[in-house]
Amino acid sequence: MTFDKTTPIAFFGATGGCTLAALVKALNSGARARALARTPSKLIDLLTTQGVSPDAITKRLSIVSGNAKDEKAVCKTLECVETGELCQNIVFGIGGKPVFSPNPLKPTLDDPEVCQSTMRTLLLAISSIQYRSPPTLLAISTTGLSSKRDVPILFLPLYHWLLAIPHQDKKVMEDLVLEARSANLLGSYTLVRPSLLTDGSEKEDTKVRIGNDQEPKVGYTISRKDVGKWVWEQWGENGMGRDEKVTLSY
Numbered sequence: 001m002t003f004d005k006t007t008p009i010a011f012f013g014a015t016g017g018c019t020l021a022a023l024v025k026a027l028n029s030g031a032r033a034r035a036l037a038r039t040p041s042k043l044i045d046l047l048t049t050q051g052v053s054p055d056a057i058t059k060r061l062s063i064v065s066g067n068a069k070d071e072k073a074v075c076k077t078l079e080c081v082e083t084g085e086l087c088q089n090i091v092f093g094i095g096g097k098p099v100f101s102p103n104p105l106k107p108t109l110d111d112p113e114v115c116q117s118t119m120r121t122l123l124l125a126i127s128s129i130q131y132r133s134p135p136t137l138l139a140i141s142t143t144g145l146s147s148k149r150d151v152p153i154l155f156l157p158l159y160h161w162l163l164a165i166p167h168q169d170k171k172v173m174e175d176l177v178l179e180a181r182s183a184n185l186l187g188s189y190t191l192v193r194p195s196l197l198t199d200g201s202e203k204e205d206t207k208v209r210i211g212n213d214q215e216p217k218v219g220y221t222i223s224r225k226d227v228g229k230w231v232w233e234q235w236g237e238n239g240m241g242r243d244e245k246v247t248l249s250y
Helices: 017-028 040-049 054-060 071-078 114-128 153-162 164-182 224-236
Strands: 009-012 033-037 061-065 089-092 136-140 188-194 196-198 209-212 221-223 244-249
Touching: 009 017, 009 071, 017 033, 017 040, 017 054, 017 089, 017 136, 017 224, 033 040, 033 071, 040 054, 040 061, 054 061, 061 071, 071 114, 089 114, 089 224, 114 164, 136 164, 136 224, 153 164, 164 188, 188 224, 196 224, 221 224, 221 244, 224 244
Parallel strands: 009 033, 009 089, 033 061, 089 136, 136 188, 188 244, 196 221
Antiparallel strands: 209 244
C-alpha cells in the first residue's frame, strides 16, 4: 500500500531520535503530519534546525500539546476533530533517557516502562476511535530481540547486561503490537530493529543493510538519521501494509 499524501500521518516521539528524522523526511517530501509533543515549541525548533521550512511546518504539520500517556491527547493526535480526519498510518518511536545512578554498572531509564506504557495508551486510543479500517503502525524497537542473533558477539554483554532494562521494555512493547494485530486492532505492523543508534549523518543507501527476523543483518551501529530515512522512504512511501520485523545496520 503506497502512501496518500492527502491524509496525515501520526507521529509519537517526534522530538528526538529516529522519529524526528522520519518526520523531517516526511514534511520535506510534501506529506501532512500530526505530532504529539509535550512542548510544541521544542519540536518546531528541532524541525527548523533540521532544515524544515516554516511554510511546511505551518501548512502541513499539526502539533498536539500533551503527554503520550494521556489517552485523550493521543486520541486528539489520531483524530482531527475539526475535519473528522483520522490518521490511518502511525509512527511510534517513544523511548526513555538512560540513568546511571545509583548503580553506574546497572543503568536503567528515567521511565523503565515508557515504551510499553505509551504503547498501551496508543492501542487504547485506537480501540476507542471509530476507524473504518484498522490503522497501520510502525514502531521503533531494537536489535537483540530477533529469533536469531542479530548483534555482534562483542556487543552481547552490552545488550544483555547494560541494556537489559530498556530491552525488556521494548520486548513488552513488541508483544503488545503483535497482540493488537492478532486482535485486528491494527491493519498491519512494522517493527524496526536498528543496531546501536548514533547521532551520525546519513550514509549512502548501499551502506544500510536490511534484514528480517529470520535473516537479520548483524552490525554494530546505524545513525538515527539513516533509520528515519528508511522509515520514510521504504515504509512511508513504498511499504505500508505489510506485517514485518526489519533489522537495520551498517
